Amino acid sequence: MRVLFRKSYKQDIRLFRDRTQAFWYLLFLCIALAAPLFLDGYFLDELSFVYIYAIAGLGLMILTGFSGQVSFGQAAFVAIGAYAHTILLSRYGVPWILSLPLAALITGLVGLAIGRICGRMHGLYLAIATLSIAIVTERLIGGGGDFTGGHRGLPVPGIDIFGIAIDQSWKTYLLNLALFVGAILMTRNLLRTRSGRALIAIRDSEVSARSLGTNVAFYKAYAFFLSAVFAGLAGGLLAHAFYYITPETFGMGESIRLLLMIVVGGIGTIYGAIFGAFFIVLLPTVLSWVKVLLPGAIATSGGFDSLAFGMILLGFILFEPDGLYGRWVKIHHYFNVFPMYKRRSFQRQKTFLKTERLK
Amino acid sequence: MSWLEVENVSLAFGGLKAVDNLSFSVEPGKVFTIIGPNGAGKSTVFNLICRIYDPLEGDIRFGGESLLGARPHEVINHGIARTFQNIELFEHASLLDNLLIGRFRHGRFSPLSELFFLPGQLRQELEHRRKAEEVIEFLDLEGYRHARVADLPYGVRKKTEMARALVASPEILLLDEPSSGLTTEETDDTAFVIEDIREDLGITVVMIEHDMKLVNKVSDKVLAINEGRFLATGSASEVQDDPDVQAAYLGGEAA
Ligand SMILES: Nc1ncnc2c1ncn2[C@@H]1O[C@H](COP(=O)(O)OP(=O)(O)OP(=O)(O)O)[C@@H](O)[C@H]1O
Ligand SMILES: [Mg+2]
Numbered sequence: 001m002r003v004l005f006r007k008s009y010k011q012d013i014r015l016f017r018d019r020t021q022a023f024w025y026l027l028f029l030c031i032a033l034a035a036p037l038f039l040d041g042y043f044l045d046e047l048s049f050v051y052i053y054a055i056a057g058l059g060l061m062i063l064t065g066f067s068g069q070v071s072f073g074q075a076a077f078v079a080i081g082a083y084a085h086t087i088l089l090s091r092y093g094v095p096w097i098l099s100l101p102l103a104a105l106i107t108g109l110v111g112l113a114i115g116r117i118c119g120r121m122h123g124l125y126l127a128i129a130t131l132s133i134a135i136v137t138e139r140l141i142g143g144g145g146d147f148t149g150g151h152r153g154l155p156v157p158g159i160d161i162f163g164i165a166i167d168q169s170w171k172t173y174l175l176n177l178a179l180f181v182g183a184i185l186m187t188r189n190l191l192r193t194r195s196g197r198a199l200i201a202i203r204d205s206e207v208s209a210r211s212l213g214t215n216v217a218f219y220k221a222y223a224f225f226l227s228a229v230f231a232g233l234a235g236g237l238l239a240h241a242f243y244y245i246t247p248e249t250f251g252m253g254e255s256i257r258l259l260l261m262i263v264v265g266g267i268g269t270i271y272g273a274i275f276g277a278f279f280i281v282l283l284p285t286v287l288s289w290v291k292v293l294l295p296g297a298i299a300t301s302g303g304f305d306s307l308a309f310g311m312i313l314l315g316f317i318l319f320e321p322d323g324l325y326g327r328w329v330k331i332h333h334y335f336n337v338f339p340m341y342k343r344r345s346f347q348r349q350k351t352f353l354k355t356e357r358l359k
Numbered sequence: 360m361s362w363l364e365v366e367n368v369s370l371a372f373g374g375l376k377a378v379d380n381l382s383f384s385v386e387p388g389k390v391f392t393i394i395g396p397n398g399a400g401k402s403t404v405f406n407l408i409c410r411i412y413d414p415l416e417g418d419i420r421f422g423g424e425s426l427l428g429a430r431p432h433e434v435i436n437h438g439i440a441r442t443f444q445n446i447e448l449f450e451h452a453s454l455l456d457n458l459l460i461g462r463f464r465h466g467r468f469s470p471l472s473e474l475f476f477l478p479g480q481l482r483q484e485l486e487h488r489r490k491a492e493e494v495i496e497f498l499d500l501e502g503y504r505h506a507r508v509a510d511l512p513y514g515v516r517k518k519t520e521m522a523r524a525l526v527a528s529p530e531i532l533l534l535d536e537p538s539s540g541l542t543t544e545e546t547d548d549t550a551f552v553i554e555d556i557r558e559d560l561g562i563t564v565v566m567i568e569h570d571m572k573l574v575n576k577v578s579d580k581v582l583a584i585n586e587g588r589f590l591a592t593g594s595a596s597e598v599q600d601d602p603d604v605q606a607a608y609l610g611g612e613a614a
Contacts, residue, residue: 009488009489009492010481010485013484189475189476190473192484193480196473197463200460201463204448205447207447208443209449209460210432212460212527213433215430215432268451
C-alpha cells in the first residue's frame with residue numbers, strides 16, 4: 001500500500017497533496033484542453049453538457065451533499081438562471097460577460113430567500129417544499145406572458161465576449177470547460193475553509209455545530225445561496241447549449257435527474273458531482289449503442305431508457321451507496337494492495353452504540 | 360469570587376419539573392462536578408447554560424453578565440464549550456476537520472476570501488491547524504488525525520469530542536459524563552486529562568459524572584441534585600456522606 005507521508009501542514013491545506021497528485025490533475029486538464037484537437041463536434045457538445053451538468057451538480061452537492069439539505073428543486077434554479085440570462089441578453093442588451101454573473105447572482109438571491117424559508121425544515125418536509133418550488137417556478141415561467149415567452153419559450157442569443165463570437169463547438173467547449181474548472185476550484189476552496197466546514201458540521205450534527213458557534217439558519221441559507229449561484233451559472237450556459245428554452249426544459253423531472261446524478265456519482269464529494277454528470281449525460285449515448293445489440297422489440301419500446309436508468313439507480317442504492325466515486329476508491333485500493341485485498345477494508349467498524357440523541 | 364452563577368433556575372417539560380429552583384456557582388480554575396441519579400436533570404442544566412432551553416425563571420450569569428440574552432450559537436463566544444452525553448461529532452468528517460470546526464469562533468464570515476482562497480486564508484488555516492495540533496498532542500490523538508470519526512473506537516470518539524471543545528480555547532468546559540462507556544484504563548486516563556486541563560491549560564471544568572472514583576479524584580467541589588432540586592454541595596466526601604444524597608440514590612435503586 002502506498003503510504004502517504006505528510007511533511008507539512010500545508011499539504012492538507014493546499015490544492016494538491018503532493019507532486020504526484022498535481023501531476024495527474026494537470027495531465028487531465030491538458031487532455032481536456034486538447035480535446036478539440038481529436039474529438040469531433042458531437043462529442044465536444046456532449047462534453048459541454050457534462051461540464052454544465054457538473055456545475056449544477058456541484059451546486060446541488062453543496063446544498064445536499066455538504067449542508068445536508070435535500071432539494072428536489074435544483075432545476076428551478078437552473079431555469080431562473082437560464083431565463084434571467086436570456087432575458088438580460090435579448091431584452092436589455094446586457095453584454096454577455098456581465099449578463100452571466102448577473103443571472104447567477106439573481107438566482108443566488110432567489111435561493112437565499114428560499115433558504116431563509118426552508119432553513120427550519122428537515123427531511124420529508126424540505127423535500128416537499130423544494131419540490132413545490134420546482135413546480136411553482138415552472139408555472140410562473142409558463143404564465144409569464146411576453147416577458148418569459150410563456151410556454152412558447154424564448155430563443156437564446158449567441159455568445160459574444162468582447163466582440164468575439166463563441167459560435168463553434170470547440171469554442172463553447174473551452175468556455176464551458178473554463179467555468180467548470182472554476183466551479184470545482186470554488187467548491188474545493190469552500191471545503192477547505194471555515195464556511196465549508198460549518199456546512200459539514202450542520203449536516204452531521206446541528207446541536208454541536210451550534211455549540212461551536214455556527215449560526216445554523218444563516219449557513220443553511222448560505223448553502224442555498226451558493227447552490228443557486230452554481231445552478232444559475234449552469235442555467236445560463238445550458239440556455240446557449242439548447243438555443244431555445246421553454247419552461248418544460250427545466251421541469252420537475254430535471255430536478256429529480258439532478259438529484260439522482262449526485263447520488264449515482266457519490267454524495268458528499270466533489271468527484272461525485274463530476275462522475276454523476278458524466279453518467280447522466282453519456283448514458284443515453286451508451287444506451288443507444290447497447291440498443292443496437294438488443295432484439296428490436298425491446299430496443300424500440302418507449303420506456304427503455306427510463307427503465308435502464310431506474311435499474312442502474314436502484315443498483316447503486318442497493319449495492320454501492322457511495323456511488324461511482326466510492327466504487328472508484330475501492331478499485332483504486334484493490335490495485336494498490338494487490339493481491340492482499342480484503343473486502344473488510346471498507347466495512348465500517350461499529351464499535352459504539354448510538355443511544356438516544358439530543359435534538 | 361464566583362464566576363458561573365446559576366440562580367433560582369427552573370424548567371419544566373410539560374408537567375415534569377426537570378429543574379426546580381436550582382442555584383449554584385462555579386469558581387474559576389476549579390473542577391466542579393454535578394452528580395445525581397438518572398433523570399435528575401443534570402444534562403438539562405447544561406442545556407440551560409448553553410441556551411438550548413429557556414429557563415422558566417431565574418438567571419444564568421457568566422463573569423457577571425447574564426447569558427439569557429445570548430442565542431445558542433453565541434454561547435461559545437462567552438468562552439463556554441461543551442461535550443454531549445451521547446457524543447455529537449461530525450461523523451463523516453475526519454478527526455482533524457472536527458477539530459478545525461472547533462476553531463469556528465476564531466474566524467469571520469468572509470465569503471469572497473474563502474471562495475477564492477485569497478492570501479490571508481492560508482495563514483489563517485495554518486494558525487487553526489497549529490492550534491488543532493496542540494490539542495492533538497495534548498490528548499495523544501496523533502494516530503487518528505485523518506481517520507473518519509465514524510470509524511474510530513468509542514474511547515477515541517469521546518476524546519475527540521473533548522478535543523474539539525478544547526480547540527475552541529474556552530474559559531470553561533462543560534463535560535457531560537466524560538467517562539461513560541469507557542474502560543477502567545480509559546477512565547483513569549480521563550482523570551489525568553481533566554487535571555491537566557485545569558492545571559496546564561487553566562480551563563475551569565464543570566462535569567457531570569456517575570463514576571464516583573473519578574469524581575473523588577478530580578473534583579474540587581461537588582453538587583448533588585435530584586428531581587431537578589438541590590440536595591447538597593461541598594467536597595466529594597461531604598456530599599457522599601450527606602443523608603439526603605444517600606436517600607436519593609437508594610430511592611432511585613429501590614424504584
Ligand atoms: N427534551 C425533553 N423533553 C421532555 N423531557 C425531557 C427532555 N429532556 C429531558 N427530559 C426529562 O427531564 C428529566 C431530566 O433529564 P436529564 O437528561 O437532564 O437527566 P440527567 O440527570 O442528565 O440523567 P442521566 O443521568 O440519565 O443522563 C428526565 O426525566 C428526562 O426524561
Ligand atoms: Mg444526562
